[in-house]
Amino acid sequence: MTCPKSHGKKVTKLRLASSRILLLFEVRRGSGFGVGVLALANDPLRPPGTLFLWMFWPSFNSSLLNSPNERKKAVFNTYYALAVSAVTAISASALAHPQGKINMAHIHNAVLAGGVAVGASCHLIPQPWHAMVLGLLAGLISTGKAICLPVYFNRVLRIHDSCDVHSTFGLPGLLGGINYIVLMTYRASWTNNPMTGNQVLINTGALSLSVAMGLASGLLTGLLLKLKIWRGVTHTARYFNDQAFWKFPHLAAGF
Numbered sequence: 001m002t003c004p005k006s007h008g009k010k011v012t013k014l015r016l017a018s019s020r021i022l023l024l025f026e027v028r029r030g031s032g033f034g035v036g037v038l039a040l041a042n043d044p045l046r047p048p049g050t051l052f053l054w055m056f057w058p059s060f061n062s063s064l065l066n067s068p069n070e071r072k073k074a075v076f077n078t079y080y081a082l083a084v085s086a087v088t089a090i091s092a093s094a095l096a097h098p099q100g101k102i103n104m105a106h107i108h109n110a111v112l113a114g115g116v117a118v119g120a121s122c123h124l125i126p127q128p129w130h131a132m133v134l135g136l137l138a139g140l141i142s143t144g145k146a147i148c149l150p151v152y153f154n155r156v157l158r159i160h161d162s163c164d165v166h167s168t169f170g171l172p173g174l175l176g177g178i179n180y181i182v183l184m185t186y187r188a189s190w191t192n193n194p195m196t197g198n199q200v201l202i203n204t205g206a207l208s209l210s211v212a213m214g215l216a217s218g219l220l221t222g223l224l225l226k227l228k229i230w231r232g233v234t235h236t237a238r239y240f241n242d243q244a245f246w247k248f249p250h251l252a253a254g255f
Helices: 005-028 046-062 068-096 104-111 113-117 128-157 167-189 194-225
Strands: none
Touching: 046 068, 046 104, 046 113, 068 104, 068 113, 068 128, 104 128, 104 167, 113 128, 113 167, 128 194, 167 194
């Protein structure tokens, strides 16, 4: 038995999310966040982009599978998880607000979390309720991170996840990796196939290696970006000011 290609996509997303967290920690440690903290909630392009990804995420999860039966199971399970995570995100966001209002930033983070959580195991999940439970947990974890952890990240660690990669891909990807290992362990105990047992060990090592590589590469990149050798280095308090990095002709004198 070979490692499914969908498992590789989950490992890549989890590694990138881990890398980004360490990168932001090293670059933004001790800095202010300026006007960028609430910028994502007011971005008019995020809702249609999120809707586009939500519609086509099942094809993304099933595109590299060879068996027609596995592709069908992957599509259905992904839709089950996406639907439940979307409902969970809206409900949790409304419950968290004193007046019952929905925060669009929470929706951006959590509606795709279900598809990420089932990405590695979408073709192995035998029953729809399993995919729905994964979508429920992924939606709760993603929304909870968006509500609670930014306070800890911003005020204690002095970092800001500017694109909410950790909420959408990092934590749901970790949940999906653990679920995949559990499913493979159950299959190994049920079939008594030594190759399946070896695959469980390989998948556990791949998950651990992806997290370690993400943390190490993020830490190294953050340290490199803090060096004073780069041209045009600006103060950390101006990281969210576009005029510090981009040329605006209409702001030039005499325009």
